[in-house]
Amino acid sequence: MDQAVLKRNRKVDYWAKKVISLGGVAILVCVIGMLVMLVMQTAPLFLSPHKKELTAFALPNGNNTPEAVALGVDEYLETGYWIDSVGTIRFLDLQRAVETDHQKLFSGLGITKMRTYGPNSFSLTFADGSAGLVEVTFAAHFDENSQRTIEHQTKVIRQVPAGSFSQFPLEVLIRPLENNGMAAVALLPGNRVEVWTEVVEENFLGTSETHSFKTQIQTDPKDLVTALALNKKGDRLYLATQNGKLVLWNLNNPEEPALIDMRTAFADGRALTSLALVYGDESLAVGDEKGQVTTWFMAPEASGSPQKRLTLIHRLSSHKTEIQSLVPSLRNKAVLSLAAGTVTLDHMTSERELIRFSAPSPIKQFAFSTRGNGLLGLDQANRLTLWAFDAPHPEGSWMVYFGKVHYESYSAPDYVWQSSAGTDDFEPKFSLVPLIFGSLKGTLYAMLFAVPMGIFGAIYTNQFASRRFQTWAKPAVEITAAVPSVIIGFLAALWLAPILDRWLLGFFLFLVILPSLTLLFLVYWAQARTNKKLRLIEQSKELYLALPLLLSAVLLSAWLQPQVELWFFGGDFKQWLYAYVTKDYDQRNSIVISFALGFMVIPFIFTMTDDALSSVPDSLRAASVALGASRWQTTWKVLLPSASPGLFAGVILGMGRAIGETMVVLMATGNTPIIDISLFNGMRTLSANIAVEIPEAPVDGSLYRVLFLSALILFGFTFLINSIAELFRYSLRKKYAEF
Amino acid sequence: MTQHKIQFSPVMRVRGLDLYYGTAQALFSVDMDIPKHQVTALIGPSGCGKSTFLRCLNRMNDLLGSVSIQGKIEMDDGTDIYDKHQDPIQLRRQVGMIFQKSNPFPKTIYENVVYGLRIAGVNDKKTLDQVVESSLTRAALWDEVKDRLDQSALGLSGGQMQRLCIARAVAVGPEILLMDEPCSALDPKSTAKIEDLILELRGKYTIVIVTHNMQQASRVSDYTGFFYEGKLIEFDRTQQIFTNPKNQQTEDYITGRFG
Ligand SMILES: Nc1ncnc2c1ncn2[C@@H]1O[C@H](COP(=O)(O)OP(=O)(O)O)[C@@H](O)[C@H]1O
Numbered sequence: 001m002d003q004a005v006l007k008r009n010r011k012v013d014y015w016a017k018k019v020i021s022l023g024g025v026a027i028l029v030c031v032i033g034m035l036v037m038l039v040m041q042t043a044p045l046f047l048s049p050h051k052k053e054l055t056a057f058a059l060p061n062g063n064n065t066p067e068a069v070a071l072g073v074d075e076y077l078e079t080g081y082w083i084d085s086v087g088t089i090r091f092l093d094l095q096r097a098v099e100t101d102h103q104k105l106f107s108g109l110g111i112t113k114m115r116t117y118g119p120n121s122f123s124l125t126f127a128d129g130s131a132g133l134v135e136v137t138f139a140a141h142f143d144e145n146s147q148r149t150i151e152h153q154t155k156v157i158r159q160v161p162a163g164s165f166s167q168f169p170l171e172v173l174i175r176p177l178e179n180n181g182m183a184a185v186a187l188l189p190g191n192r193v194e195v196w197t198e199v200v201e202e203n204f205l206g207t208s209e210t211h212s213f214k215t216q217i218q219t220d221p222k223d224l225v226t227a228l229a230l231n232k233k234g235d236r237l238y239l240a241t242q243n244g245k246l247v248l249w250n251l252n253n254p255e256e257p258a259l260i261d262m263r264t265a266f267a268d269g270r271a272l273t274s275l276a277l278v279y280g281d282e283s284l285a286v287g288d289e290k291g292q293v294t295t296w297f298m299a300p301e302a303s304g305s306p307q308k309r310l311t312l313i314h315r316l317s318s319h320k321t322e323i324q325s326l327v328p329s330l331r332n333k334a335v336l337s338l339a340a341g342t343v344t345l346d347h348m349t350s351e352r353e354l355i356r357f358s359a360p361s362p363i364k365q366f367a368f369s370t371r372g373n374g375l376l377g378l379d380q381a382n383r384l385t386l387w388a389f390d391a392p393h394p395e396g397s398w399m400v401y402f403g404k405v406h407y408e409s410y411s412a413p414d415y416v417w418q419s420s421a422g423t424d425d426f427e428p429k430f431s432l433v434p435l436i437f438g439s440l441k442g443t444l445y446a447m448l449f450a451v452p453m454g455i456f457g458a459i460y461t462n463q464f465a466s467r468r469f470q471t472w473a474k475p476a477v478e479i480t481a482a483v484p485s486v487i488i489g490f491l492a493a494l495w496l497a498p499i500l501d502r503w504l505l506g507f508f509l510f511l512v513i514l515p516s517l518t519l520l521f522l523v524y525w526a527q528a529r530t531n532k533k534l535r536l537i538e539q540s541k542e543l544y545l546a547l548p549l550l551l552s553a554v555l556l557s558a559w560l561q562p563q564v565e566l567w568f569f570g571g572d573f574k575q576w577l578y579a580y581v582t583k584d585y586d587q588r589n590s591i592v593i594s595f596a597l598g599f600m601v602i603p604f605i606f607t608m609t610d611d612a613l614s615s616v617p618d619s620l621r622a623a624s625v626a627l628g629a630s631r632w633q634t635t636w637k638v639l640l641p642s643a644s645p646g647l648f649a650g651v652i653l654g655m656g657r658a659i660g661e662t663m664v665v666l667m668a669t670g671n672t673p674i675i676d677i678s679l680f681n682g683m684r685t686l687s688a689n690i691a692v693e694i695p696e697a698p699v700d701g702s703l704y705r706v707l708f709l710s711a712l713i714l715f716g717f718t719f720l721i722n723s724i725a726e727l728f729r730y731s732l733r734k735k736y737a738e739f
Numbered sequence: 740m741t742q743h744k745i746q747f748s749p750v751m752r753v754r755g756l757d758l759y760y761g762t763a764q765a766l767f768s769v770d771m772d773i774p775k776h777q778v779t780a781l782i783g784p785s786g787c788g789k790s791t792f793l794r795c796l797n798r799m800n801d802l803l804g805s806v807s808i809q810g811k812i813e814m815d816d817g818t819d820i821y822d823k824h825q826d827p828i829q830l831r832r833q834v835g836m837i838f839q840k841s842n843p844f845p846k847t848i849y850e851n852v853v854y855g856l857r858i859a860g861v862n863d864k865k866t867l868d869q870v871v872e873s874s875l876t877r878a879a880l881w882d883e884v885k886d887r888l889d890q891s892a893l894g895l896s897g898g899q900m901q902r903l904c905i906a907r908a909v910a911v912g913p914e915i916l917l918m919d920e921p922c923s924a925l926d927p928k929s930t931a932k933i934e935d936l937i938l939e940l941r942g943k944y945t946i947v948i949v950t951h952n953m954q955q956a957s958r959v960s961d962y963t964g965f966f967y968e969g970k971l972i973e974f975d976r977t978q979q980i981f982t983n984p985k986n987q988q989t990e991d992y993i994t995g996r997f998g
């Protein structure tokens with residue numbers, strides 16, 4: 001060859017190779033990049049939260065002033081305050097460690113007891129037997145230079161005058177009720193608990209009347225009450241006792257409190273030392289003398305029993321010594337617990353211990369900032385320490401994503417996906433199990449339809465059909481792969497689903513009638529085929545027989561539906577289903593998915609099977625035929641075993657396709673995240689879930705990241721499945737490499 | 740167009756065979772009597788229709804699309820193998836075929852040999868064992884493979900594979916064996932083995948072998964037919980063809996003047 005031509009060929013070869021490898025590397029980089037991106041978006045879910053000490057200083061004049069009974073800090077972590085035992089509230093500039101303002105509350109009465117209630121609110125009990133509910137508010141103002149100043153304000157919301165209770169109270173919990181009403185629970189000496197309720201009613205003249213009620217809560221005089229907790233609405237009172245009893249009272253009727261439940265919390269009868277209601281007022285956090293923090297709510301004793309009792313739901317951190325105090329977070333289901341100077345922050349639902357720390361000297365007082373982003377602590381040496389902490393996704397854990405969780409107001413632990421609801425104190429439920437189940441269920445039903453259709457269709461087309469049929473059947477099937485899934489989903493949801501709904505019983509009849517009819521026909525054919533003209537039909541014209549057969553099966557099923565429904569199902573098949581099979585019949589059910597998703601998958605299986613059959617060398621087919629094998633024998637004994645890796649690859653590739661498919665399942669199912677294999681209801685798949693939820697997910701929020709986690713799982717699934725398919729394909733190729 | 744009558748008892752009688760691939764005619768009124776229990780070689784330049792003719796004898800051409808055939812091929816009982824009543828499966832069990840490239844199934848040696856029996860519904864282990872031994876012995880392969888019958892046939896050497904294919908064809912119990920250049924892909928040593936085997940099988944089977952190796956034709960065959968451009972130019976005893984061909988084209992081909 002000409003030197004110049006050779007040189008040019010070499011050059012083209014060189015560059016072609018470069019470009020092709022560049023393309024290959026680029027694809028690899030893209031895939032890896034995608035994976036890295038998914039992992040990066042997901043990782044923060046599992047990172048442990050971190051905390052940072054912002055500042056620490058001795059309380060100004062700490063040594064000369066009375067004891068601090070309460071602390072607080074604003075959400076910018078700039079202004080702190082503390083209330084001393086003689087009723088002075090002192091504001092501090094935390095950055096500069098100086099006092100900026102102070103104010104006397106309730107004309108300087110000594111404070112005997114303090115209870116936090118809500119953001120920067122305190123239930124204070126005074127030395128004269130009166131009590132009050134105080135709220136500190138902060139408001140940020142921006143001047144023309146966008147300089148921020150924070151103004152604070154102290155407000156007394158409710159007051160209980162001295163002498164309201166029959167004895168001098170040790171501790172009073174106050175809750176505001178509507179129209180200036182209030183509920184106050186007092187712990188009195190001698191282990192007595194008294195409830196004082198003020199209900200304000202407007203009469204028909206428009207003037208308001210106040211009714212006061214005073215009732216006693218029965219307690220065991222020998223069993224000391226160690227802690228009280230009252231919910232925000234003031235109608236549920238929890239008591240904890242020295243002998244380990246947990247008691248719940250209903251205060252709905254101010255004249256007559258009703259006992260809801262009383263039980264010994266732990267079998268060993270350990271003393272309970274501390275109570276707090278977790279955000280949402282549904283769960284009760286309990287601290288005991290052994291240092292264990294647990295949460296409880298009313299749940300059925302045994303599954304299915306109507307009797308509800310206070311039930312231990314979550315076990316949180318344990319400390320070495322008794323729990324001194326419990327403080328709930330104001331924005332999620334996290335609880336701070338203090339024991340012997342050590343503070344831990346646990347998220348209830350995920351049972352994750354988010355943070356555990358202690359100050360150089362034991363911490364005695366602490367407070368959350370309202371946004372939950374900071375903590376102010378006061379230790380025995382009167383040093384104030386301010387920590388900022390960042391726990392962006394405290395509600396997540398492996399158990400939450402993949403395990404059964406007993407959510408509030410559920411009767412038992414379950415796998416639940418419910419990302420949002422109307423109320424503020426709603427807790428998102430992020431179990432991925434129903435979604436994974438949904439993906440697998442959709443895939444299963446799709447494959448049930450697609451595998452036989454795809455494989456038998458391909459075998460028929462490849463081995464039995466006439467060449468004419470082959471030349472248009474293959475491209476036709478391949479073109480169906482190009483139909484946008486939105487169209488298929490649309491047709492399935494709006495056309496197929498109602499038809500199937502109308503002919504549900506007929507569909508099942510068809511499943512029985514078609515095979516029986518075919519069998520009958522084959523028996524007849526075995527006799528009829530002695531006729532030579534009829535036999536000609538067998539030569540690649542089976543289609544002309546199959547179509548009428550199919551049609552008559554359809555018509556017969558449709559005709560039989562009303563009769564069968566009348567005879568066997570009491571005239572209403574769906575009613576019968578509801579009574580005996582499933583309570584969740586859904587028009588967009590798995591049968592619809594089976595067809596719609598199956599339709600998406602068939603081209604893959606068909607094409608792969610066809611390729612696999614064609615890849616079996618003709619010489620093997622010839623060898624078989626030359627030995628006197630029929631077409632069917634050749635297919636069954638030579639082609640299929642040899643092509644089986646390709647068949648598997650097709651099936652698995654189809655599975656990968658079905659698992660990742662979004663539009664069809666999104667449109668053709670009800671997208672309810674239930675775990676139910678039933679044919680008669682739908683599912684929510686991982687992919688559809690992402691499509692449904694992503695518009696609602698705030699960027700970098702927990703839902704957002706959990707969606708990324710589910711995408712990662714989906715990625716893992718499809719990657720695994722495609723790798724397996726590729727392995728099968730590889731083994732097929734290797735098998736015939738030498739032919 | 741045999742000008743000259745040969746005396747033997749034919750096992751197959753081909754009369755006026757025309758074959759078309761679509762519209763292209765590949766065989767032109769071929770007449771040939773295939774002698775029973777003899778080896779018949781078919782020679783001729785490549786593309787002259789030898790393989791096509793051979794495939795007519797067991798109706799393997801049926802597998803190809805658009806092939807049309809005119810003329811008759813009669814078995815010794817007088818039936819035309821292209822008759823509509825005739826079952827090609829039956830025919831193929833009587834007329835076995837060995838291909839140019841050995842084509843064992845990707846199964847064990849044992850399963851390769853018994854394939855023809857299994858598809859005929861024979862599953863009795865004892866019968867199968869016997870047939871495997873006798874067929875492999877006939878194909879002169881038994882001693883080489885008797886210890887690894889359950890291993891893949893694809894692990895055999897090229898020559899062994901081709902003999903396995905012969906054993907597989909023999910196992911069905913055919914009367915006629917068609918071989919289409921069975922040695923063209925083999926080394927001389929394996930070729931010699933196959934040639935010995937053909938001489939062994941002669942007498943029990945009628946063998947029709949296509950070859951473009953003239954020495955091979957003269958070594959193994961009793962009769963030789965020379966094809967040229969789809970026509971059977973000359974058919975006679977091998978000795979006669981190679982020593983004293985009647986046709987000028989035959990002589991030119993044999994003496995290597997073309998082809
Ligand atoms: N499957 C086929 N389809 C169409 N033409 C064919 C086919 N097989 C062979 N031919 C043609 O028939 C003629 C004879 O071929 P063949 O019998 O293979 O010759 P040989 O075996 O003698 O070399 C050639 O011209 C070839 O191109």
Ligand SMILES: [Mg+2]
Nearest residue numbers: 786789790791
């Ligand atoms: Mg040939």
